[in-house]
Structure formats: structure tokens, C-alpha cells
Amino acid sequence: MYDAPTLERDVTEAKTKFSARNVQVWYGDTHAIKDVNVEIEDNTVTAFIGPSGCGKSTFLRCLNRMNDTIDVCRVEGDIRLDGEDIYDKKVDPVQLRAKVGMVFQKPNPFPKSIYDNIAYGPRIHGLARSKAELDEIVENALRRGAIWDEVKDRLDAPGTGLSGGQQQRLCIARAVATQPEVLLMDEPCSALDPIATAQVEELIDELRANFSVIIVTHSMQQAARVSQKTAFFHLGELVEFGETGHIFTNPEDERTESYITGRIG
Amino acid sequence: MPATWIVLLVLALAVTGYVLGRSRALKSAGGDSRNLHSLPRYYGAHVLLMTLVPALGALALWVILQPLIVDNAISAGLPDSAIPEASTRGLVMSDVRRVADGLDLAVSEGTISAEDAASLRPEFNNIRDRLGEVGVALGSDVSAPVLKAAQEYRRASSTASLLMTITVLAIALLGFGYALSRTNGEFRARNVVESGIKALLVAAASIAILTTLGIVLSLIFNTLEFFKLYPAWDFFFGTTWSPSFGGGSELGILPLLWGTFYISLIALAVAVPIGLFSAVYLSEYAPRRIRSIAKPLLEVLAGIPTIVYGLFALLTVGPLLLKVFGDGGLDWMQAGTAVMTAGLVMGIMLIPFVSSLSDDIINAVPQAMRDGSYGLGATKSETVRQVILPAALPGIVGAILLAASRAIGETMIVVLGAGAAARLSMNPFDAMTTVTAKIVSQLTGDADFASPEALVAFALGMTLFVITLGLNVFALYIVRKYREQYE
Numbered sequence: 001m002y003d004a005p006t007l008e009r010d011v012t013e014a015k016t017k018f019s020a021r022n023v024q025v026w027y028g029d030t031h032a033i034k035d036v037n038v039e040i041e042d043n044t045v046t047a048f049i050g051p052s053g054c055g056k057s058t059f060l061r062c063l064n065r066m067n068d069t070i071d072v073c074r075v076e077g078d079i080r081l082d083g084e085d086i087y088d089k090k091v092d093p094v095q096l097r098a099k100v101g102m103v104f105q106k107p108n109p110f111p112k113s114i115y116d117n118i119a120y121g122p123r124i125h126g127l128a129r130s131k132a133e134l135d136e137i138v139e140n141a142l143r144r145g146a147i148w149d150e151v152k153d154r155l156d157a158p159g160t161g162l163s164g165g166q167q168q169r170l171c172i173a174r175a176v177a178t179q180p181e182v183l184l185m186d187e188p189c190s191a192l193d194p195i196a197t198a199q200v201e202e203l204i205d206e207l208r209a210n211f212s213v214i215i216v217t218h219s220m221q222q223a224a225r226v227s228q229k230t231a232f233f234h235l236g237e238l239v240e241f242g243e244t245g246h247i248f249t250n251p252e253d254e255r256t257e258s259y260i261t262g263r264i265g
Numbered sequence: 266m267p268a269t270w271i272v273l274l275v276l277a278l279a280v281t282g283y284v285l286g287r288s289r290a291l292k293s294a295g296g297d298s299r300n301l302h303s304l305p306r307y308y309g310a311h312v313l314l315m316t317l318v319p320a321l322g323a324l325a326l327w328v329i330l331q332p333l334i335v336d337n338a339i340s341a342g343l344p345d346s347a348i349p350e351a352s353t354r355g356l357v358m359s360d361v362r363r364v365a366d367g368l369d370l371a372v373s374e375g376t377i378s379a380e381d382a383a384s385l386r387p388e389f390n391n392i393r394d395r396l397g398e399v400g401v402a403l404g405s406d407v408s409a410p411v412l413k414a415a416q417e418y419r420r421a422s423s424t425a426s427l428l429m430t431i432t433v434l435a436i437a438l439l440g441f442g443y444a445l446s447r448t449n450g451e452f453r454a455r456n457v458v459e460s461g462i463k464a465l466l467v468a469a470a471s472i473a474i475l476t477t478l479g480i481v482l483s484l485i486f487n488t489l490e491f492f493k494l495y496p497a498w499d500f501f502f503g504t505t506w507s508p509s510f511g512g513g514s515e516l517g518i519l520p521l522l523w524g525t526f527y528i529s530l531i532a533l534a535v536a537v538p539i540g541l542f543s544a545v546y547l548s549e550y551a552p553r554r555i556r557s558i559a560k561p562l563l564e565v566l567a568g569i570p571t572i573v574y575g576l577f578a579l580l581t582v583g584p585l586l587l588k589v590f591g592d593g594g595l596d597w598m599q600a601g602t603a604v605m606t607a608g609l610v611m612g613i614m615l616i617p618f619v620s621s622l623s624d625d626i627i628n629a630v631p632q633a634m635r636d637g638s639y640g641l642g643a644t645k646s647e648t649v650r651q652v653i654l655p656a657a658l659p660g661i662v663g664a665i666l667l668a669a670s671r672a673i674g675e676t677m678i679v680v681l682g683a684g685a686a687a688r689l690s691m692n693p694f695d696a697m698t699t700v701t702a703k704i705v706s707q708l709t710g711d712a713d714f715a716s717p718e719a720l721v722a723f724a725l726g727m728t729l730f731v732i733t734l735g736l737n738v739f740a741l742y743i744v745r746k747y748r749e750q751y752e
């Protein structure tokens with residue numbers, strides 16, 4: 001199984017992709033994210049860890065403005081993608097989301113065929129000029145999502161008819177097919193067996209060559225295996241952020257230490 | 266004893282039974298409800314149900330059957346000589362019942378004493394006048410056999426009523442005693458009450474189904490009656506509708522069906538796009554504040570009685586259309602009443618129906634589906650078109666078909682807006698009429714119910730029923746088919 005030692009990971013001087021300053025998020029009166037500052041680098045896998053309900057998903061959804069779809073949600077502060085404020089009035093959230101793809105915590109395939117599920121993004125953004133090209137994009141995405149072998153004979157079957165884990169990989173493939181610059185993955189392996197998990201982790205590592213990847217996970221091992229940077233959230237605050245190897249071997253905050261050694265969670 | 270009193274008595278007994286059953290069960294368990302098989306209230310409910318249900322069931326059955334049985338018995342006792350020529354046993358029996366009712370009324374008002382009522386003789390007492398005094402008008406003088414039968418009728422009825430009181434109360438007491446005697450800590454009251462409740466629910470469902478069945482059967486029999494008098498071929502394929510009560514009418518359904526179809530088509534062409542688009546706007550685009558105002562407003566529109574829409578068609582839409590398409594304008598239209606008028610107004614009537622059903626269906630599409638689409642960089646309209654509408658399609662098709670069956674069954678707007686001429690024409694500005702409107706006009710007035718001109722209403726109703734039934738079945742089929750595919 002893929003399990004590279006973290007220390008050998010080379011973190012070259014990468015340029016900043018996302019930069020968040022003083023981000024606050026409210027759901028009505030609930031203060032879900034408190035004053036978060038973080039710099040996320042390009043060509044890097046960043047892991048968000050932390051106990052359930054601490055705001056990992058919420059912060060992730062700020063990065064592609066998915067929180068806009070929730071009525072009661074209010075985001076404050078400054079989030080920049082390549083130096084451009086994404087909450088600026090001039091920014092089109094639709095375009096932003098094409099650049100910043102997302103895999104959701106719960107698999108949400110469309111009630112369409114497997115093929116149409118994957119082709120959805122490429123069709124919307126006009127990525128393919130011909131049917132053959134589209135076929136190729138779909139096959140490629142399904143291969144990267146580690147699900148091609150299981151579905152290649154039934155591309156016309158509804159995506160909702162797949163098993164939970166297959167749906168999760170379908171959603172990963174769907175996000176990859178749109179060719180985003182940043183991929184946000186909210187617990188992408190929560191329903192996967194070890195083999196599929198390894199394949200997805202391999203994909204994440206591969207994506208790092210061209211994209212920036214942010215992954216939320218409840219598995220310390222997974223965070224250690226795939227990420228170069230790790231952010232630990234606790235009760236809406238970003239407690240600690242730094243090199244993955246450093247956080248796991250030498251945490252500065254005692255809350256981080258208790259969490260990764262399994263004392264809070 | 267009147268039925269109301271019997272019901273009240275049985276109810277009182279049942280409530281007493283509840284209290285007694287509950288306390289008896291508790292006592293048998295030494296006051297500790299944990300030693301009982303079921304909660305104490307189940308023991309009470311058991312006694313209550315055993316007292317109430319059989320007694321009231323018997324009462325209901327008795328009330329329905331008693332008049333039938335008494336009627337039959339008296340009718341059999343009427344000598345043939347008592348039936349005048351050109352009359353029937355049934356007509357004489359209805360006289361008998363009127364006289365009996367009249368006597369009842371007279372006795373209760375005190376104009377005739379109870380003994381007198383039982384011993385009146387037509388030769389000596391002027392019955393017709395005396396009943397007239399209490400407001401019962403009789404067509405002719407009462408003959409001796411009729412009076413005798415009426416007196417017998419009263420006697421039989423009162424005996425039967427007494428018998429009914431005794432029987433029902435006895436059944437209630439029996440149930441009460443039996444249930445109470447079975448009440449002890451071991452008795453599985455909960456299971457018995459559960460199955461009792463299930464039986465009640467089954468009974469309610471069967472009443473609904475049996476009623477429907479009765480209506481359908483009566484439709485079928487009357488339709489068959491009609492087809493004995495008028496050839497089915499001419500009815501289904503005749504292209505002329507011209508009833509004349511003197512005989513020699515032509516009763517072809519085709520012009521009526523065409524009118525129904527044409528008006529419904531125009532109505533749906535108005536209601537479906539407008540209703541659907543407003544549903545999409547309300548559920549996907551509208552800010553919450555607008556939605557909270559607009560949705561109730563649309564639903565108010567659904568509460569307007571159709572007769573008001575009919576007035577609107579007659580007084581506003583018709584003249585307006587006439588101004589544009591009539592004599593002064595394009596000259597396509599002769600009068601304000603036309604297919605177009607009725608269709609437009611019916612379409613407006615159906616808008617809230619389509620929009621509020623579709624709105625519910627669109628809202629039922631899970632938010633995760635929208636998130637998935639927005640997360641891939643889709644715009645709102647792309648999401649609506651490619652994800653939400655396909656997911657909601659079966660429900661929306663169902664809503665449209667329901668709207669279609671309402672359009673087909675609509676009467677008032679047609680009567681006021683479309684005119685009364687049965688006509689096969691392609692021009693939407695001609696007056697036409699529909700099946701429902703003609704059912705009304707065939708049955709109003711002094712029609713003889715045995716003539717084909719009146720019976721045709723049943724055949725029309727039957728045809729309409731089959732069409733709407735077909736539509737509903739088709740709607741269900743579509744909904745099922747797509748649901749299987751998507752879930």
C-alpha cells in the first residue's frame with residue numbers, strides 16, 4: 001500500500017494559491033469559524049483535521065463560495081485566490097467554482113447515467129469539441145477516480161444505482177473531469193475500502209503536480225500519508241498550521257497533541 | 266326511542282366501561298401497572314371498543330335495513346285491487362309512506378290522537394283535509410286499502426324501532442360484560458385493541474371503496490340502459506349533437522369531446538408554462554421574502570370558486586377578445602363566448618394548481634443535488650434545466666396530468682365562457698361546448714328520466730370518467746417508471 005514516509009516529502013518554495021485573512025463565518029447566530037488565517041500553497045496537498053463539528057467543511061465551502069447557497073450563512077474577512085479577492089462583487093462565483101472544484105462529504109451523484117454524470121462539467125464548460133474527445137475525458141476521469149474497471153460496461157446505468165463507495169469515487173471523477181486548479185475534497189475516502197482509498201490517495205498525489213488539493217479527513221494516517229501541510233481546527237478556530245511532519249511529530253499546541261494522540265475528538 | 270338517545274346511552278356505557286376496565290385491571294395486578302401485560306389504558310379501551318363497536322354497527326345496519334324490510338312486507342300485503350290502473354305498486358307504496366308519515370306528524374303535533382290514528386276510517390274521517398292541516402299535501406283522497414296499509418306500516422315501524430332499541434342495548438351490555446369479565450392482569454389487551462383498531466381502519470377504507478364502486482356501477486347500469494334506447498355506434502361516432510325532447514334526437518359525442526379536448530388544450534397551454542416557470546422562480550430564484558409573499562398569493566388564486574372565473578370569462582375576457590378578434594378587429598370572432606375565452610380563463614384557474622404542485626416537487630429535490638451542480642461551476646439556469654427539472658420530471662408530469670383531468674372535468678367556466686353550441690370546428694374563436702356542460706343541460710328542466718335524452722347524461726359521464734381514469738393511471742405509470750430509474 002502507498003505509505004511514503006512524510007519526512008522525505010520535498011516542499012519546494014511554492015507560490016501561495018489561497019490566502020485567508022481574519023475569516024469569520026456565522027450560521028445565523030452560531031459562530032462557526034473564528035478568525036482563521038491561513039496560506040494554502042500551489043502544488044501542495046493540505047489536510048484539514050479536527051474533531052467533528054469544528055468547522056472543517058464550513059471553511060472548505062468558503063473557498064469556493066458554496067456557502068452562498070445557504071441562506072443563513074454569513075462570511076466575513078478576506079479570502080484571495082491568486083491574489084484576487086473571491087468575495088469581491090466583480091467575481092462570478094460560477095467561474096470561481098469552475099476553477100475550484102469540490103467533492104462533497106456525502107456522495108451526491110445526479111439522477112443521470114454514469115457517463116452524463118462525468119460529462120456534466122465538461123459539457124457546461126465546453127471542454128470537448130467532439131463526442132470522441134468527450135468520451136476520452138470521461139474515460140480518463142473515471143480511471144483517475146479508480147472506478148473505470150467497475151463501470152466501463154455500464155456507462156448508461158444511473159449513477160444513483162452505484163454503491164456508496166462507488167458513488168463517492170464517481171463524484172471524485174466528476175470533479176476531476178472539470179479540470180479545476182484547486183480541488184477541495186471533504187472526506188473523500190469515508191466510505192471506501194483500503195484498496196480504493198489507496199487508489200484515491202495515489203490520485204491525490206498525482207494531482208499535486210498540477211493542482212493544489214485540500215482534503216478534509218478524520219484519519220490521521222491518511223493526513224500523514226498524503227499531505228505536506230496540515231491544519232488542525234478546534235471549535236471553529238485554526239489551532240495549528242504547518243508542515244505535516246512537524247505537526248505529527250512535534251505539535252506546538254497541546255490541543256493538537258491531545259487530538260492526534262487520540263485524547264480529544 | 267330515537268336513535269340519538271340510543272347512541273348517547275351506548276356512549277355513556279362505553280365510557281363507564283373504560284373507567285371500570287382500567288380500574289379492574291389495575292386491581293387485579295395489585296395496583297402496580299408493571300404487573301400487567303399491557304398499559305392500564307388498553308384494558309379500558311378494550312371494554313370501550315367491545316361496548317361501542319358491535320352495538321353501533323348493529324344500529325347502523327338496522328337503520329339501513331328496517332325501512333327496506335317493512336316496505337317489502339307491507340307491499341306484499343297490498344291486495345292487487347288496491348292498485349289503480351295506470352299506476353304501479355311502487356307508486357301506491359309511496360302514497361302509503363306519505364300517509365304514514367303524515368299521520369306521524371299529525372300525532373306529534375297533537376291534531377290527531379294516537380288511538381285515532383290507528384283506527385281512522387276513510388269513510389268517516391276526512392283524512393286528506395286533516396293531513397293537509399299539518400302540511401302534508403296528498404294528490405287524491407286516501408283509499409281504504411292505502412290507509413290500512415299506512416296504519417300497518419306505522420305499527421310495524423314502531424314495533425321494529427322498539428326491537429331495535431332492545432337489541433342494540435342488549436348487544437352493548439353483552440359486549441360490556443364480556444370484555445369486563447375477560448379483564449385481568451394476564452389478558453393481552455394491547456394486542457386485542459391493536460387488532461380492533463386495524464379492523465376499524467379497514468372498515469373505513471372499505472366504505473370509501475364500496476361507495477366508489479356503487480357510483481361506478483350505477484353509472485354503468487344507466488349507461489347500458491341508454492345503449493338499449495340509442496345505438497352505441499351512433500353515440501360514439503356521431504358527429505352531430507342535437508337533442509330534442511320530442512324524439513328523433515341525434516346524440517353524437519364527438520363534437521362534445523372535441524370541445525372538451527380543445528378547451529383543455531388551450532387551458533394547459535396557458536397553465537403549464539406559466540405555472541412551471543413561476544414554480545421554478547419561486548423555489549430557485551426568489552429571495553425568501555418574496556417567496557413568503559408570492560406563494561400564499563398564488564394559493565389564494567387557487568381558492569377562487571370556478572363560478573367567479575366563469576363570470577370573469579363572461580364579463581371581462583370575452584368582450585376583450587371580441588374587441589381584438591371580433592367585428593371591429595380581425596373579424597374571426599362572432600361573440601364573446603368562445604373556446605378561446607373559456608380556455609384562457611381555465612388556464613388562469615389552473616396556474617396556481619400547476620405551480621404549487623410543481624413547487625412542492627422541486628423543493629423535494631435534495632439540496633445535495635444542487636450543491637453538486639453549483640460545485641462544478643454550473644449556473645442557476647443550467648442547474649435547473651439539467652439537474653432539478655429532470656429529477657423532478659415524473660412529479661411534474663403527474664401534476665400536469667392532474668391539471669388536465671381538472672380541465673376536462675371543469676363545468677362552470679365552460680357554461681359561462683364557451684357558449685352552448687356543440688360544434689366540430691378548428692377555429693378557436695368559435696363557440697363550442699364540452700361534455701360536462703351538456704350533462705348539466707340534459708338533466709336540468711323537466712326531463713323524463715327514462716328517455717334517451719336524459720339517460721345520455723350517464724353515458725357522457727361514463728365516457729368522461731373513463732378518460733380521466735385513464736389519465737390518472739397514465740400519470741401514476743409515468744411517476745412509477747421514472748422513480749424506479751432514479752432512486
Ligand SMILES: Nc1ncnc2c1ncn2[C@@H]1O[C@H](COP(=O)(O)OP(=O)(O)OP(=O)(O)O)[C@@H](O)[C@H]1O
Nearest residue numbers: 027030032051052053054055056057058059070105
Ligand atoms: N447549514 C448549516 N446551518 C446551520 N449550522 C450549520 C450548518 N452547517 C454547519 N453548521 C454548524 O457549523 C459548525 C461546523 O460544521 P461543519 O459542517 O463545518 O463541521 P465539520 O468540521 O465539517 O464536521 P464533520 O467532521 O462532522 O463533518 C457545526 O456546529 C454545525 O452545527
Ligand SMILES: [Mg+2]
Nearest residue numbers: 056057105186
Ligand atoms: Mg464536514
